[in-house]
Amino acid sequence: MHQCDATFRQPKGQPMSGSSRARLTSLCAAAALATGLAAIGPAIAADGQITLELNGASTVGSACQATLVARNGFDKALSDFGLDIVVFDAAGGVSDMSALSLGAMPAGKTRVLRFNIAKRACDKVSAVLVNDVRTCKGEGVDPASCLANLKTSSRIDIGLSL
Structure with a gap:
């Protein structure tokens, strides 16, 4: 049966x-x-949210390069979306802080971005924190809703959180 x-x-x-x-x-x-x-995966399945998934990371030269899968689950396009991120070293101390611009994000669109998260090898990075939403612009979009509806996850040993 x-x-x-x-x-x-x-x-x-x-x-x-x-x-x-x-x-x-x-x-x-x-x-x-x-x-x-x-x-x-979470980058595809959550309508009404902006989802960020740390999907991969590798050491390139002397930097840790990460792959981020981002999805705008809003029914409105974002003309500009940016984050303040904080990187923690293997001991849990703050090692880097930077701004990350994801640019325009059409409604319902999933994008993949690659960027350097730290000026060190990836095995020296324990976690990435989304400290704040730096920019969230779009017609009819309340900027506060971007942080309130942001969901993070990670598929790798480096954590991604709010």
């Missing part, structure tokens, strides 16, 4: 009709699709 069938069983002794089974199959397919979409 299929797992979804077991969850939606008919009362004992009553066979499931063909139309009921077809509806059940459709519901199971929709549930599987929703589960699959949710597993894609």
Whole structure:
């Protein structure tokens, strides 16, 4: 018996009709699709939020270069979006502070950016903090909503938080 069938069983002794089974199959397919979409990642799945995911990092020369996946889940475009970030070293001390400009972010658009987060090797970086939203401009966008609706995550050993 299929797992979804077991969850939606008919009362004992009553066979499931063909139309009921077809509806059940459709519901199971929709549930599987929703589960699959949710597993894609936070940078894609959160409407009404700006999501930032630290997706990768590698040492290039003497700097730690990070890959950030950013998504504007608002229904309005941002003409300019920027962050103040703080980088913590391996011991947890503040090592770098900088401004990061993501530029224009169309509504519903996911972008990937690569930038240097620290002037040291990535194994010497423990975390990145979004200290503040520096710039959040867009027609009909309340700048305060950008920080209030910002969600962060990390797929790597370097944490990303608010």
